[in-house]
Amino acid sequence: MAEPNSYEEQRRRHVEENKRKLGELRLHHLSAAVRDAAVKPMPTKQLKLRKAAAPPAPTRRSGRVASLPRQPDYRNITLPPDLVYVAEEARAYALTKAKELKNQLCSDHPSFIKPISNYAATSSWLNIRSQVNKRYLPWSDEMIFLVDEEDGEFQMPYYALRGSFGTGWKWFAIGHKLADGDCLVFQLVEKTKFKVYIIRGSSYYEKDHC
Incomplete structure (x- = not known):
């Protein structure tokens, strides 16, 4: 009968030893904390609404640019569907x-004539290489101005290698409703500024030619 008592005694000692070790490691406190955390509901995080950003302030223009006439907005102008x-x-x-x-213009300022075709009236480019002596034109790419008969100024790049006006010419052509048969007279009034006179081909039909 001594063996069962000895077994029970050993078992009791093992249990107490395990309890002592658990106490040293504080694992029972950790398991209790995990159990409480699982039961405790997580607080609901409130969403914060972001305020809409204020519209950006208008871009400041330099004094030199601000002194220039504001360019007309031709973005909503569409080209005619049919070419005439x-x-x-x-x-x-x-x-x-x-x-x-x-022939009536001042000879002190070089001038040239540029007939307008349907392509020139709707293109983003206007080649003037064959109409004017290149010595009167910039030798390198540069911004130039076209001034119409109402003194409205239109800025656009001039590409020396191509001998043509670039982006900006299209808006000049659309804004002045240039069409096939029109003729333009360009007069170089400054190094990078041309005065432009428009002769309408349609004016032929306003005379007694029909």
Whole structure:
């Protein structure tokens, strides 16, 4: 009968030893904390609404740029769906009138004539290489101004290698409703500024030519 008592005694000692070790490691406190955390509901996190950002302030223009006339906004202007071609008589009439005007301009400022085709009236480029002596034009790429008969200024790049006006010409053409058969007279009034006179091909039909 001594063996069962000895076994029970050993078992009791093992249990007490384990309890002592658990106490040293404080694992029973950790398990209790985990149990309490599982039962305790997590607090609901409130969402914060972000305020809409204020619209950016208008871009400040430098004194030199601010002094220039504000460019018209042609972004909402669409090109006509159908291209219209004028008769050769109307084209020749506009060219003749352009030559007469060119002869009346001050000879101190070089000038040239540029007939307008449907392509030139709707393109983003205007090549002037063959119409004017290159010595009057900038030798490198530079911003230039076209000034219409109402003194409205239109800024656009001039590309020396191509001998043409770039982006900005399209808005000038649309804004002035240039069409096939028109003729433009360009007069170089400053190093990078041209005065532009428009002779309409359609003016042929306003005369007694029909």
